[in-house]
Amino acid sequence: MGERKVLNKYFPPDFDPAWVPKGKRSKVMNIRMMLPFSVQCKTCGEFMYAGKKFNSRCEIVEGDTYLGLRKYRFYVKCSVCCAEIAFKTDPQKADYELEAGATRNFESWKLNRKQEEEAAKAREDEDKDSIKALENRALDSKIEMDILDALDEIKAINQRHRKVDPLHSLLLRDKERAAAAAAAAG
Structure with missing residues (x-):
């Protein structure tokens, strides 16, 4: 077979x-x-x-x-x-x-991409002009300084939070409760 x-x-x-x-x-x-x-x-x-x-x-x-x-x-x-x-x-x-x-x-992401391309092209055209290039560099440095200031603020806030010890907070709370209980009893 x-x-x-x-x-x-x-x-x-x-x-x-x-x-x-x-x-x-x-x-x-x-x-x-x-x-x-x-x-x-x-x-x-x-x-x-x-x-x-x-x-x-x-x-x-x-x-x-x-x-x-x-x-x-x-x-x-x-x-x-x-x-x-x-x-x-x-x-x-x-x-x-x-x-x-x-x-x-209509697709919004397409419009965003087109606007980004136009902004990049306009920036490139401005870089060819020496006065505009100088203004752009000054603007870029200002933006960079603002970003660094914001970063410093965030670091300061994080440093303050790091100083708070949860164990110490619990001990203080227990002492306050004990003092309140003693005042209520006495």
Whole structure:
């Protein structure tokens, strides 16, 4: 009787894998994935939140790379109206870029990151101007002095707390209770 679970196939000694034609494979992959950001469908207005699972189609974006990294495009369908929503990876920003079918909802962390980048760029531009650079250094030294003063205050408070001995406090409390009991009795 033949083996039920065949793990190996017989290959004749004269077998050459180059003779086997390469199988045709679709360039589009079907992937079960979660939506990486919250969107609103342009067709029906449905909100779809980050983490909602979809069966998506994934393809490699031709001719679009970043530092040798390939970009991928994903197609998902709206859960209400089945309109197609397309977005692609953006390795430069470590994020995704919405292309069609929906609008991306506001994300506060994105705004904070943008403001930090703008502040850093403005600071860099100011450093090129010698007067502004001098003002910035004075401001930095003032901030550093304020931080050191606050640190000294914290150290002083900690030093005061270190001087308090809990055992000594218990002994004083016991003496006060004994004195109060003696005064009440006598």
